[in-house]
Each structure stands twice: as C-alpha cells, then as structure tokens.
Amino acid sequence: MLSPKMVVEASGITMNGQTDTLPQKDVQIGEIPRFDSITRTNTVAAATYSYNNGWRAHAQASLTYYAGPHNLKLGWQMYQTRSVGGGWSVYTPEGYGLRAVFRNGVPDSVNTYNTPTRSVERSRDHGVYLQDTWRPINKVTLNLGIRFQTGHGWIDTPLCQEATPFIAGQCFDHPQGVPLWKNWVPRASAIYDVFGNGRTAVKVSANRYLIPLGVTVIGRLDPISLQNDTRSWTDRNRDLIPQLDELGPSTGFNLGTTNRYVDHLRQPIVNELSTEFQQQLPAQVVVSAGYYYRGHRDMIGSTNVAVPRESYTPITVTEVVSGRRVTVYNQDPATLGKFDVVWSNQPEQDRNFHGVDLTIRKSMAHRWMVMGSASWGKSDIDIAGTVDLNNPNFTFRRGPESNERPFFMKVSSACQAPLGVTVAANFQHYLGLPETTTVQVTSATVRLTQVNQTLVVDPVGTIRQPDVSLLDLNFQRPFTLGKMRLDPRIDIFNLLNSSGITSYVAQLGPSYGRAIEVIGGRLIKFGVNFNF
DSSP states (O other): OOBTTEEEEEEEEEEEEEOOBOOOTTOOTTOOOEEETTTTEEESSOSOEEOOEEEEEEEEEEEEEEETTEEEEEEEEEEEEEEEEEEEOSSSTTOOEEEEEEETTEEEEEEEEOOSEEEEEEEEEEEEEEEEEEEEETTEEEEEEEEEEEEEEEEOSOEEEOOOSSSOOEEEOOOSOOOOEEEEEEEEEEEEESSSSSSEEEEEEEEEEEOOOTTHHHHTTOTTOOOEEEEEBOOTTOSSOOOGGGBOOOOOOOOGGGEEEOTTOOOOEEEEEEEEEEEEETTTEEEEEEEEEEEEESOEEEEETTSOGGGEEEEEEEOTTTOOEEEEEEEOGGGTTOOOEEEEEOGGGOEEEEEEEEEEEEEEETTEEEEEEEEEEEEEEETTTTSOTTOTTOOSOEEOOTTOOSEEEEEEEEEEOGGGOEEEEEEEEEOOOBOOOEEEEOTTTOOBTTBOEEEEOSOTTSSBOOOEEEEEEEEEOOEEETTEEEEEEEEEESTTOOOOEEEEOOBSSTTTTOEEEEOOOOEEEEEEEEEO
C-alpha cells in the first residue's frame, strides 16, 4: 500500500507438467499397431506414443487508485508457454511409424507416420489494461475497461526430420510468416439499482476477449510436427502383415512446410453480450433471469489451394457396411499428395451461442438452504473445425457443439436435521448430447484417390443421446472428543442408478451404438475427517 488511496499488487506463478503416453508392458518393439475401422477397436499397440512436457509462466502487476466516485486500475500481464512434444512408434526399433487398418478383419489400408519427431514450441503474450469502476449517479455503477495485447510464437532450432522409409530427411530454418498480433479490446458493464435499496438490479455488459491460442498458431508451421498419411494396402500373400511393396501411393504429409498464413491475419475474438435482472425477495431469497450471447469472430480456417474444390468428382454409392446411400467426392489423382494450405480468417468458421438462465438462491436460514438453476442454450458452429474448406466431402458443416445441452437443470439443497445431522442433496437433469452420425467409405465400396473417406450423413443432432437424471445425497454428523473433531459422512452417488451413455460409436455399421463411456452406477462412500 503506497497510500490510503493507492495500492500496488504483483504476483507470479509457474507450472510444469509431464504427460507422456508410453507402451504397456506387454507391447514389444517390432509389433504392428492394428485398427479395425468397422469394429472401431485398436489392438496390439497404439499407432504412436508421445513425450509431452508443458510449461507455463504467468506474471502480473497492477496499481489501483481510489479517487472518489472512480476506482482506477492500471495493470500488466504476461503469459509464456513452452510445449515440448513429439512421437515415436514400436513398429521399428528406430521409432518409425506404421499402423495396419482392417475392415472387420480384412486388410484395408495403412497409416504411416513421420516418427520419430521432437520439437519445442513457445508462445508469449503481453497485455496492459486500464479499468475504471465509476458511479456517475447513486443508482448506477459502470465498469469500463480497455486492453492492449500482443502475442507471438516461435520454435526452437534445430528442426530436423529424420529420414524414414516413408518420408525424406531434412533440416529446416525457423518458420517464416508467423503472425505478430497487436490488438485493442474494450469491455463495459453497468449495474442499475432500480429503487436505490439494493434489492432490485438490472445488469448489462458488452465485452470483447481475445481467444488465447498458445502454441497452436506456431504449431501449424512446425515442419516436424507429428503427422500421418494413408496408403492403400493389397495383402497379396494374405499374411495380414503390411509389406512395403504392398502399399499404394501416399496421400501426403501435411507438415508445417505446406502451411502458410495470409498477411494481416487477425487474432480470433469473442464478443459477449449479456443482460440480467436480479430481485431479492423476503426470507433471504434471490431470483434472477439472464440472457447471454457469445459470438466467435475472425476464426481461422484452412483452404488447400493445391486441390481446388472443382477437382473432386461426385460418386453416388451404397456404403457396403451400413447400406446407406451416400455421395462421396473422389479427389483428382493428379492432386494426390499436394498441399498448399492457406490459413486465413474465414466467416464460415464463425460460432454463435444464445442462452437463457433462471436461478433461485435461498441462503442458509431457519436450518435450510436451496440453490437452483435452469438453463436453455443453442449453439451454431462449423462442426468440421479447421478441416479444408475446399473439400466437399465435409457436409452438414453447421450444427451444434458436441457438448451442447439445450436444457440443463440443477437443484442443490441442505438442511440441518435433528441430532446435529446435516443432509444435503444434489439433483441434475439434462438433455442428451448431439450425435454426429457418420459412415466410412473404404475400398470395399469404391476405390478412392484418398483411399478412405468419412462422411457425416445427417445434420448433427438429428439423433441425441438419452437424457440423464442424477441424484446425489450426503449425510454428515460432527462429533467433538476433547480437542479432536470427527466428521463422519456418507455419500450416495447416482441414487437413481441412472445408466445413461455419455459416449458411443456413432459410425453406422455393426458397432453403431456401442458404448464407450457410461455414467457410473450407484455408489455409496463412507468417510471420516479428523481435525486435531
């Protein structure tokens, strides 16, 4: 504290994490990873394994000045990240990568990888901001702010791709054309105390945020990032083991050397608008209703200009596994393995979300409390993400987010029962997640230049997973023994024993609907906390 009206604050934090994925003990060097595209199962080994180290540092400082109706704050923030990543495979002792792909046990194709790889990607962001909390009149409080931020990324050298049977060896200089962003972003909100008694309030806000991308932007230009291709496989000797002379031409490796950013690329932003009405009622009850909008703009998408949209030829076929009639677009053989991927701000990548929330909250009084909320939301995004905008095989691109729940309700309550027992309950109900229904067109249906092609066959959300209702209970009774306090507790999770599937195979075929993840069954947990 510099004075009664001026305060200086500063802080910093650093974090380091290691998230390697390593082979299980029974996986041996020289074994060939296998994947069945019909049963959706991986066997023998993973296609690649990885070593990943992530480091992050955050430092900030601010100066706050209290000046009558104004509370001014000037601040600085810095974020820096480092991502050490790479991959290798058990296919050979050198770490070269190959995965055999089967179609219900029948050889279909292979994926080859540019392993072994290792690179160090870094990013740094600086931001300075000025904000003011101002009460121009007694009933109105304004929060106004402006922020200036810069951001860029780089990759440590040397950058060398090792020569393998699948890709040529080469060393690279620092990537060129890395965006250096400089942005101004405003933020504003207002609170209106309708009657001046603090019981009825209207809140509105309009804010803009920069989407933090970390090492994603520089990673697209990494010339040795982990990548794979697809090659047809003709198992001539029927030994179910891919031989190099049984493989077709490569679909190519889309490495950082084949990616480039347009000049004057803009950093993606989020525009947020909200309005909320809040009312305090008798018995310490507060209710509120709010509307929220989020719009992602200046999103970055990719276009492979080396393979124009008109170079694809439509073919209508019946996919043999599902029996579904589909149109697949075959790539011109003359463009096989060609990449010139331009990354630019694409309106097609815009995202929108509209939501309404209703809440009620009663604080603990007269030995009980309750909190409840009901939310309705609708999102609209490009479900294919940053996939090539020139590729017509990616149909039904607009739809809801994969984790969208159009309705979500939650109620939590607690009461102090006789004999010092506290009982708490938590109930939630939500609509199921949207399904992205697909088929995979392989050589069993039609031979394609790109070997295999996955197609979305219906608008996302045409089918949804089952709705879910969950009820959890908790019982506690503290005891005091001298200077020791014991808190025994009983927790009952999923009392209704709901068995909703949270993830399942959505590719049409014999494995369609097979559960991948389910909600845990009813569970009773006993525990005791000791305090002394």
